[in-house]
Amino acid sequence: GGEGGGDGEGAKGGKGLEKRTLTVGTMPVADTAPFELARSKGLFAKEGLTVRTQTLSGGAESISRLKAGALDVSFGNYVSFMLADTNKAIDVRIVADAFQSAPGTHALLVKQDSPIKSLADLKGKRIGVNTKRNISALLVKAAAKEAGVALDDDKAFAEVDMPNMGTALKSGSVDAVQAVEPFVTQITASGTGRVLRDLGAEPTKDFPIAGYGTTAEFAEKHPKTVAAFQRALAAAQAMAEDRSLVEQTLPSYTKITAPVAKEISLGTYPTEVSEERLRRVADLMTEFGYVKGEVDVPGLLIRGG
Amino acid sequence: MLEIKGLGHRYADGHRALTGIDLGVERGELVCLVGPSGCGKSTLLRCVAGLLRPTEGTVTLDGNTVDRVPDGLAVVFQDYTRSLFPWLTVRDNVALVLRRRGLGRRERRAAAEEALAAVGLADAVRKYPWQLSGGMQQRAAIARALAYRPSLLLMDEPFGSVDAQTREDLEDLLLTVRGGEGGMTILLVTHDIDESVYVGDRVVVLTGAPGTVHTELRVDLPAPRDQIATREHPAFVALRAEVGRAVRRP
Amino acid sequence: MLEIKGLGHRYADGHRALTGIDLGVERGELVCLVGPSGCGKSTLLRCVAGLLRPTEGTVTLDGNTVDRVPDGLAVVFQDYTRSLFPWLTVRDNVALVLRRRGLGRRERRAAAEEALAAVGLADAVRKYPWQLSGGMQQRAAIARALAYRPSLLLMDEPFGSVDAQTREDLEDLLLTVRGGEGGMTILLVTHDIDESVYVGDRVVVLTGAPGTVHTELRVDLPAPRDQIATREHPAFVALRAEVGRAVRRP
Amino acid sequence: MVADRARRVLLGGAGVLLVLGVMEAASRTGVVDAASVPPATEILSGAVEMAADGEFGGHLGATVAAWLSGVLLAVVLAVPAGLLLGSVPVLDRAALIVVELLRPIPSVALIPLAILVFVEPGRVERSLVCYACLWPILLNTLYGLREVEPVAKETLRSFGFGPLGVLLRVSLPSAAPLVLTGVRIALAVGLVVAVSAELRAGGESGLGIYLLATQSGGGRPDLMLAGALWAGVLGLLANGLLVAAERRIFRWRAVR
């Protein structure tokens, strides 16, 4: 319940917030740089929020944790959120957009001396992806389809953890890997592999990758808290347009070193959720049969204030 | 006091070890069981102890059917090495069973040491059973049973592993102990015919396959028995010969 | 053949079980060891068997120092129940040791059954050791040792758990077997003084704490011994009394 | 005694050095790819680097706490359950199906359900550890009880001890060595489950979480393996303590 009658926006010092301590699930990846920025610059505190974090290792258990109430808000990729929502695991609400791909942030790589020259050569080959039937596979399939190659999730893809992509490629366990930054840079810079295809280019140019989600129940019970979180994060996302700020933040919560931070490709950090952009994800998921039926994109958004 | 009626036992593998045993034992009596190896003496003792449920007949003790282990019972098992607990010292092996006698820790230890001294193990109280010789282990098992002061004592070849001298000492110890207050009833299995006549009030001879009672002999020898005098007594010699004949005749 | 010189043993816990034992045994001789419980008889046998490394002195067999188990040895352990393998039938327990004799499977079984029949266990060959009575287990252990036809046989109270009749039969069996080809050398521990004189060519009396040789007595009794005639022989009576005195005098 | 311990430590140390030497040689000579499986010295220096990191201690502590409390809980549940089942055949027969159906279910497969039920990450982890550890302890307890010398049990029964007395004074002590073997297996399994659960499901803190973070700047197999080494060291320590305790409790066995 709310304490006192908080009046509208700018609930200074947390007055009127339904909940002042938020537990947020996050990951040590470049996508969450603005969130860390907001924490380090005190943007959440300014809104009267105390933010605690839990590290996530993947998309699926963030949904379980949201459902269980262990997390209030969680970072996660859109495919996971939409799958969870469509399969009625939880009624998802996207609180904020987090990350959008850009040239170089996602790539398909092959071994330096690989005979694979183009996407067309991928037919019958094994590709290492972080997770099957998820955002990484989606990006690869979209690109392959454009090149006229249809990839089957079960046959074409093998799951490899992101940090092991280089090893998997080098040992010949897989013929190609889908990687994100900073792994793309690591693999190319070490001479292990070369980029076969930049997945940050069309057809998945500026593709929405990840956002912050919560349950409908939480969003409805805590509208002011959610709004406060959104304001703080939006401010941080805006600040992240300044690349140098992101470069400074990265080493503080990941093991990306300052020199590497300067090298790697960074995506963009949108300041608000757009139904239209989200639909791109939903459409691809439908196209590749990741969901049975339609994703209710408008239903994911938090309406009004 | 102890009444065995039509007792028989068939083991799970179908082997018939005992059949139609009838035997009564009075309070304070010492009955010796003799008989060929494998005739069912140990089986009989287990039935009396309530450790084995007979497949025929009944055992009653003071009018109650024995269907579980009766109170105030002590047993010296034939397989004494396995009946001592290897994780306890000899003294603690004895002291353990005295818990049931409601004694304190110190009293238990004192009683245990006393009983062990009586069987000549005063120096071995702190050793573990596997540090003892065979005969010493057997004496430890005897001490345990005697320290318990049971009202019914079952002994399965309790003196088989000790030398002649020790054996005589233990026989006399047994006779002394049973003479104490309360009156101990004793069933003793032995292969030594002299011994059965020397310590027993009655000798029951079993024959085997399956075990049945062959003969019962009352031992009427003067009361305070003496290793030399009693064994030279003409009645002793006669009885001993009689038991010997009974055991030998199948 | 067997030469024991200055033998002594101190167990790991510091207990001194034997000291300064000197003893020679000739090929084909049957030497009986008697002595009070705990005096070190079993320890001595273990040293001779090469199962225990003596802490003093040496054991030599045919001129070779015994530092591991010698060939052609068989042992009947005092703790016979634990020396039978519970996962094998009685027959297989015996047959197992015959593998070393280079016999085929059938021959092994036949030999095992023969040996078991000789100790009166013909009906029990297919049973497991724990299905036998104490005395039957002991006889199984004896059968195992005899079937092996060892050149050196060590027996630690082998007849302690059987009735008088069976005991005599086994004594005679032992005397028959050793008379066979090859000439078996036997060291036999017993608590029965009559037995030691009846079966032995020599009786060695040990005294305890720590164990030393007290007396050696040569038994000069007429060759084919007989349970009745021999025991009535005046020399037997005299020897038996002498051994008895030696054992009793500490 | 002292010489014994010295000998144990020396020989054990030699064994570890031997293995490290083989690993070092394998990487250095290129038998395995040195970038993916770094030589032992690099793994060791990675482990030292971790230890120097201020955050590491807290993470390690969190894992240890979840691990030990999970194993302890499993012991507290499984040993009495084993004693109960081992002495009440009716229950034992009926429980067999249930136990055998539950036992093969991997803790990792239960992560999503555990999150829903136990919510708080530390409790989730503890419950998963406990679940995995229950079975080896339970089974070993049951097997231990089966091996108890029947004559020993009969002895105590004949002296008038009830089923409980026999259970506590004969069955338990003679089954204890096997029960402890179960606990030792459980300790190792518990650690594996704890770290694996952290790696797979994340959480607030723990060795697994720390390792996840070390991989965020690019693949660092040396640090991953250093983490493995730390887990191994924890396991070694726990086992050492248990063995020392065992030696004290079961002196009668050791000397024999």
Added chain:
Amino acid sequence: MTGKEGVAGKEGVASEAGKVGLAGRARAVRGFVGRIWLAVLLLALWEAAARAAGDLYFPPPTEIASTARELWWSGPASRLFLSDKALDDFGPSLTHLLAGWAIAAAVGIAAGVAIGLSRVLFELLDPVLQLGRAIPPPTLIPFFLVVFGLGTEMQVATIVFGAVWPVLLNTVEGVRGVEPLYLDTARAFGFGRATRILRVVLPAAAPRTAAGLRVALGFALILMVIAELMGAGGGIGAHLNDAERGFLPTELWAGIALLGLIGYLLNGVFLLVERRLIGHHRERQD
């Protein structure tokens, strides 16, 4: 099941045989009920609780069963109703499992006997082994990837790596705990080393080794799933992964139930074999 049929088949041959058959059947039924009442009770409670709660994540067992049937037992009768997915899921998984377990058993017993018999070896290897078995398999992925690559070898290696410990440890315990007099007897009769190990040490340690093998069989199943979760490839692990990530709790439960069932069957077979091989050891208690 077959026991019941067998008894029924004998019935009516003669009145005497009929009586025996009836008594036997009654005993079989009693035995069967005695074994399953608890499981049935728990299932019923679960069903009731799940229906009352109505939570998507905690479906009632009947629903799980029907999902499982749809997934795996909707195939043609000629294949025992196994569906294509069932063949994909079980085939390779079970092959890996059994291969891994067999290797773990062989290695564990051999090493266990060697280590149990030799104090030097025990002291040399003990720390290495204790260190090794506390290492979580996921941290070894880079290592496995390089040495075995993704696929069968890696999965089998993972299973062996995890399942070997209980066998090894229990065998060491068993060997060290062999009644000393058994060994003395064997030595006294001049058994060679090999005979001693084969005929005395192994049978004497068999009950404990069996306990380890049984625990290991459970572990092997668990590690099979872990290997499938962390490596590529299909199998039940991949099914669990898909179900979890696809937010299909009922399918997840079906997978979990399936694992339970497989484990149960494997254990049943194991117990049968065990009883055959070493059962007489302990029929002693009557």
